[in-house]
Amino acid sequence: xxxxxxxxxxxxxxxxxxxxxxxxxLRDAGDPAECASAHARNGADEIVLLDITATSANRGxxxxxxxxxxxxxxxxxxxxxxxxxxEDAAAVFDAGADKIAINSAAVCEPELIGKIAGRFGSQAVxxxxxxxxxxGSFEVFIAGGRLSTGRDAIQxxxxxxxxxxxxxxxxxxxxxxxQSGFDCSxxxxxxxxxxIPVIASGGAGSPRDFIEVFREGCADAALAASIFHFxxxxxxxxxxxxxxxxxxxxxxx
Amino acid sequence: MIAIVDYRAGNLNSVKKAFDHLxxxxxxxxxxxxxxxxxxxxxxxxxxxxxxxxxxRTGRRKTLLEAVSAGKPLLGICLGMQWLFEGSEExxxxxxxxxxxxxxxxxxxxxxxPHVGWNSLAVxxxxxxxxxxxxxxxxxxxxxxxxxxxxETTASSEYGLPFxxxxxxxxxxxxxxxxxxxxxxxxxxxxxxxEI
Numbered sequence: 033x034x035x036x037x038x039x040x041x042x043x044x045x046x047x048x049x050x051x052x053x054x055x056x057x058l059r060d061a062g063d064p065a066e067c068a069s070a071h072a073r074n075g076a077d078e079i080v081l082l083d084i085t086a087t088s089a090n091r092g093x094x095x096x097x098x099x100x101x102x103x104x105x106x107x108x109x110x111x112x113x114x115x116x117x118x119e120d121a122a123a124v125f126d127a128g129a130d131k132i133a134i135n136s137a138a139v140c141e142p143e144l145i146g147k148i149a150g151r152f153g154s155q156a157v158x159x160x161x162x163x164x165x166x167x168g169s170f171e172v173f174i175a176g177g178r179l180s181t182g183r184d185a186i187q188x189x190x191x192x193x194x195x196x197x198x199x200x201x202x203x204x205x206x207x208x209x210x211q212s213g214f215d216c217s218x219x220x221x222x223x224x225x226x227x228i229p230v231i232a233s234g235g236a237g238s239p240r241d242f243i244e245v246f247r248e249g250c251a252d253a254a255l256a257a258s259i260f261h262f263x264x265x266x267x268x269x270x271x272x273x274x275x276x277x278x279x280x281x282x283x284x285x
Numbered sequence: 286m287i288a289i290v291d292y293r294a295g296n297l298n299s300v301k302k303a304f305d306h307l308x309x310x311x312x313x314x315x316x317x318x319x320x321x322x323x324x325x326x327x328x329x330x331x332x333x334x335x336x337x338x339x340x341x342r343t344g345r346r347k348t349l350l351e352a353v354s355a356g357k358p359l360l361g362i363c364l365g366m367q368w369l370f371e372g373s374e375e376x377x378x379x380x381x382x383x384x385x386x387x388x389x390x391x392x393x394x395x396x397x398x399p400h401v402g403w404n405s406l407a408v409x410x411x412x413x414x415x416x417x418x419x420x421x422x423x424x425x426x427x428x429x430x431x432x433x434x435x436x437e438t439t440a441s442s443e444y445g446l447p448f449x450x451x452x453x454x455x456x457x458x459x460x461x462x463x464x465x466x467x468x469x470x471x472x473x474x475x476x477x478x479x480e481i
Binding site: 033035036072103106107108126128130152153154156227229252253282 | 302303331397398399400401402403404405423444465467471
């Protein structure tokens with residue numbers, strides 16, 4: 033039986049893993065390679081590394097971190113942050129990523145999705161969407177949540193899938209880092225709109241939140257960062273609880 | 286030496302890395318001569334069935350089939366496993382190797398496609414590639430087309446219907462999942478291949 037995935041996300045800046053609340057107030061959470069291995073040992077089904085302050089100047093730092101992290105990681109590994117061209121994506125794959133996540137660049141140039149998918153396969157292209165509730169509907173924000181686009185998040189998810197995305201990584205900006213639960217209505221709307229897997233992100237706080245987003249949000253996978261970094265929730269323990277609640281998970285792993 | 290066939294379709298890094306980790310001597314190559322001298326061949330694959338066209342174009346299809354008939358152990362991964370069947374609905378005009386009967390088809394519309402994630406294996410006894418792999422072990426899949434369950438299927442998974450997860454006949458092995466991305470279970474399978 034296909035299981036629901038628990039994905040550990042490492043937000044990185046300047047080669048270090050950090051975590052903030054609602055994209056602000058960053059705290060140091062360690063070395064990416066060490067964090068990734070620890071999470072994988074602990075039962076993470078997948079690792080996502082996001083360079084949250086990506087600039088062309090620190091591209092080398094990102095590629096070094098990807099190489100270092102990929103070396104001893106034998107679960108799927110996604111990398112995002114600052115990927116704007118097919119060449120950027122190729123360099124990240126070459127450094128050892130299995131999938132790339134694109135966000136702002138995909139909004140500005142949707143053809144980029146198809147270009148990368150055409151060369152590396154749709155399974156290798158994750159379109160990340162940062163969504164925020166504005167006047168009752170979910171709007172797409174880009175540039176690390178700083179710029180509003182006025183576009184509808186669910187409509188954009190549909191378009192991204194049609195362009196060749198293999199998965200949607202959907203972050204609720206309102207819930208990010210708050211540990212107040214995933215936004216199940218947002219996730220469900222996207223999961224019903226597209227036929228590709230939807231990864232729920234933003235707001236994970238307790239096992240109950242994961243159970244809800246799988247049951248009510250119809251998520252295929254759920255991603256969390258802060259609760260795993262600071263030991264609030266142990267992934268192995270979380271999966272045991274999900275298993276006992278009847279959610280299919282890779283457990284024991 | 287284990288040769289990983291490079292036919293310019295997708296990323297072979299992670300397959301190589303997993304064999305490196307196991308201490309195996311591996312070489313990523315697109316040279317027919319290198320395939321001819323290799324002890325074993327890994328035929329990875331990701332993406333579209335039509336990318337297999339490159340095999341015919343470069344003459345490596347012949348080299349692979351020769352190696353197979355000479356009894357050289359071959360492991361097809363993902364698309365590489367699908368190639369061992371007769372063909373795929375994904376690209377009807379391109380012939381597979383036809384070592385296993387049947388055509389790869391798209392998953393039924395009752396399930397989301399692609400099939401992405403960790404699924405459990407129903408393991409048949411007696412497989413050399415899956416030696417020591419426990420029943421219901423989880424492996425990582427990512428694919429939109431599946432190969433049917435055949436007589437030579439050694440493990441199947443279920444997604445809308447049962448399909449071939451692993452297949453073997455003599456020294457020919459195929460896995461639809463990605464052993465290089467399937468944690469300890471996947472590494473154990475690759476280790477078995479190294480020891481065949």
